[in-house]
Amino acid sequence: MSIVPVEKLFTAFNETADMMREELACTYLEALAETGENLFHGKVLQEDLSELTYKRLEKAYSEIKLADYSREEIRKAFQLAILKGMKENIQPNHQMTPDSVGMFIGYLVSKFVDKQAYRLLDPAIGTGNLLSTVLNHQTDKTITSVGSDIDDILIKLAYVNANLQMHEVELFNQDSLESLFIDPVDAVVCDLPIGFYPNDVRAAEYEIHAKTGHTYAHHLFIEQSTKHTKEGGYLFFIIPNGMFESEQSANLHEFVKNHLNIQGIVQLPLAMFKNKQAAKSILILQKKGENIKQPKQALLVDLPKLSDGQAMSNILTKIDTWFIENKK
Structure with a gap:
């Protein structure tokens, strides 16, 4: 281009x-x-x-x-x-998902979600950049999109972003961890907001809540997203690498075990982050349901630098092979 x-x-x-x-x-x-x-x-x-x-x-x-x-x-x-x-006017949770990561999530969504028409949710839509990147890489599909964000400036930017690109997106300007009045979706994409959720009364209504102190917002977003996903639907989250080792991870493990099948974890290149502690991965989940099978083995990938064409080609071949062995 x-x-x-x-x-x-x-x-x-x-x-x-x-x-x-x-x-x-x-x-x-x-x-x-x-x-x-x-x-x-x-x-x-x-x-x-x-x-x-x-x-x-x-x-x-x-x-x-x-x-x-x-x-x-x-x-x-x-x-x-x-x-x-x-x-x-930078705020920690306003950082945008890098383009290359958004495009790779778009690729993963197109591989896993094999419906011609489906509903897609981003519960922390921000300016709408991740959602529109994914939509722009599904040109042959009919997608109804929904987004929610508590920040009124960001949701206005998401609205304008969608209009300029001629995407139909239903937007909600609200705390996404309060009740969401939306129809169930087939897929979720979300760059999870990291940190503690201050509303302990609301958090207590979630299975995943901490027994003492504030609950991690990123854990609650996983439960909220799962609640609004159809059986067999897929969820794609950008997560901190240490998420399953935190002091609140026992509740998260239990929730995932009861409601979701882990399809895969894609480790993003460490070179993308300031330090190892800031590194992130893409977590791919499928909501359990009737006739929904756990894959024989999860897709585990360490992404190379996305500019390394040969290494990326090898990874895409590995992903294709995994699909043949686990999803047919």
């Missing part, structure tokens, strides 16, 4: 967001959501702008035709603008 369209579109997002930020006295991310909405509608929607800014924005939007860009070009340009905004 040529980088030029991505650069051109990023420049349009960035310059118009800067104009809007100055005029509306808001954050860059808030301005980016506003300008993305304008670009989608092809006009300036804000009424409280000076005439000069209004005309400058109109001119900038008139020079961009979204139909000239692929979904991936739009996603990457918008992602670059979001990353710029996050550097200004």
